[in-house]
Amino acid sequence: MTGVRPRRRALLIGCGSFVDPGLAQLRSPRCDVEELRRVLGKVGYGEVPVELDCTARQAQRAVEGFLLQARVDDALNTVYFSTHGLQDRQGKLYFAFSDTEKQYLSATAVAAEWVRDRILDSRSKATLVLVDCCFSGGFISGMQARSAGAEVDVDVLVRDVPQGSGVAVLTASGEREVSFEDINSVDVRPSYFTEAVVAGIGTGAADLNHDGRITVDELYEYVYHHVVSGPSPQRPRKLGMGEGSLVIAETAMVSVPAVPTGSPSPRTAAPVLHARGVLGYAAFDGQWIVIGKDGIGSVLKGELRLHVSELAGVAFKPATSWHYGYLQVIPKGTQPLPTRQFGPNAGRPPIEDAASVSFARAANHDMLQIREAIEAAIGGPHGGFRTPPRRRSAWAGLGRALFWMLGVLAVLAEVVVVAVTVTDNWDDHSTGTAVVGNLLSGIAVLLVGRVLYVNHRR
Numbered sequence: 001m002t003g004v005r006p007r008r009r010a011l012l013i014g015c016g017s018f019v020d021p022g023l024a025q026l027r028s029p030r031c032d033v034e035e036l037r038r039v040l041g042k043v044g045y046g047e048v049p050v051e052l053d054c055t056a057r058q059a060q061r062a063v064e065g066f067l068l069q070a071r072v073d074d075a076l077n078t079v080y081f082s083t084h085g086l087q088d089r090q091g092k093l094y095f096a097f098s099d100t101e102k103q104y105l106s107a108t109a110v111a112a113e114w115v116r117d118r119i120l121d122s123r124s125k126a127t128l129v130l131v132d133c134c135f136s137g138g139f140i141s142g143m144q145a146r147s148a149g150a151e152v153d154v155d156v157l158v159r160d161v162p163q164g165s166g167v168a169v170l171t172a173s174g175e176r177e178v179s180f181e182d183i184n185s186v187d188v189r190p191s192y193f194t195e196a197v198v199a200g201i202g203t204g205a206a207d208l209n210h211d212g213r214i215t216v217d218e219l220y221e222y223v224y225h226h227v228v229s230g231p232s233p234q235r236p237r238k239l240g241m242g243e244g245s246l247v248i249a250e251t252a253m254v255s256v257p258a259v260p261t262g263s264p265s266p267r268t269a270a271p272v273l274h275a276r277g278v279l280g281y282a283a284f285d286g287q288w289i290v291i292g293k294d295g296i297g298s299v300l301k302g303e304l305r306l307h308v309s310e311l312a313g314v315a316f317k318p319a320t321s322w323h324y325g326y327l328q329v330i331p332k333g334t335q336p337l338p339t340r341q342f343g344p345n346a347g348r349p350p351i352e353d354a355a356s357v358s359f360a361r362a363a364n365h366d367m368l369q370i371r372e373a374i375e376a377a378i379g380g381p382h383g384g385f386r387t388p389p390r391r392r393s394a395w396a397g398l399g400r401a402l403f404w405m406l407g408v409l410a411v412l413a414e415v416v417v418v419a420v421t422v423t424d425n426w427d428d429h430s431t432g433t434a435v436v437g438n439l440l441s442g443i444a445v446l447l448v449g450r451v452l453y454v455n456h457r458r
Helices: 028-042 056-068 102-108 112-121 192-203 216-228 361-377 395-423 428-457
Strands: 008-014 050-052 076-082 085-087 093-095 127-131 143-145 167-171 180-182 213-215 237-240 247-250 273-276 280-284 288-293 302-307 311-317 325-331 356-359
Touching: 008 028, 008 056, 028 050, 028 076, 028 192, 050 056, 056 076, 056 112, 076 247, 093 112, 112 127, 167 216, 192 216, 213 216, 216 237, 273 361, 280 356, 280 361, 288 325, 288 356, 302 325, 311 361, 325 361, 356 361
Parallel strands: 008 050, 008 076, 076 127, 127 167
Antiparallel strands: 085 093, 143 180, 167 237, 213 247, 273 280, 280 288, 288 302, 311 325, 325 356
């Protein structure tokens, strides 16, 4: 006797084109939607309507119509958003669409609270909301933040939802995290979060206990480890209740590729190298390089994620005791931003350069490992500033001793001058001349000793 196939439905909404100049255009939402639609059809979803680059009104109509058609016996109703996540002054979450105006969110965007209310009004007893938006960040050159706020309350999607309602929410990142898409790459890729969702469902790998079903709990665990084991600093979140009872797909519908015995897991195939820099970081997992920016205030935040196939080379300069070093990746077909010649950032690219990160001397070893790993992945060094591994010079000890000796002599000489001026009653003019002259000479000898010490350590 053949059982009836469970009814699963999904509404996929993506928007990457916006009229408001304050909202950056996005490339990945269309790819996100297309890839997710393909894999859901593969695992037996009979109804997968799509809305791309629609207005807020069209998105509302699609959401309300989709949920009004839900039935009590549906196995799962999924609503997916891939767009900007915005907040108003009270921190309320809104989803942006083509006609959204940042100054008039309540009138031109779709409130997450409104989506929650539509879920509660529906007859669905099993609802999953996938939110591929991040909720904080600014803009830096060559990259675009998929948000425009500082902190958003995404928990509103499940707030006041009665126990046993069967509502779960998976989000691409935490409330204070940022995620960016690269606008310089030739190929348009799904976001890191959606890529993990597609891989977990499409290959059956998210069926972690091998019982033939992929639950929301299992999908979340798979996506979380897939994301955090890579170079991205994002941390997906799970909200709601009844997650374990919500089944996304049966793996019997999926052709799972055989894995040879002893083959490494994709998550652990290559260790992730990570190094902290000045207001940023660099990470490399053997395939993807991430340059992240911690930001200053609300600007210069985010990450640049590039595959090794997109790189022409890497520039590197080690840090010294007095100067920061830098690591700079060079995408194919682009000219790297030049290093500054003057000012506090002299000798390194400007802080606005999305493809580089500055670092202090303590990070030399870790940054050097990342550079060498990138060069090995792209087939050897290509361009950039190369320096041989630094060896401790025999002159370093002499330079260090000279530095401290001159410093002590300068202090003693100053003490002597002050003592003479007090005991011999020099006039004010002679005293001032002696003190200033000795201070200048002391500073000069200190600088000479320091330069000798630093140069011999380089």
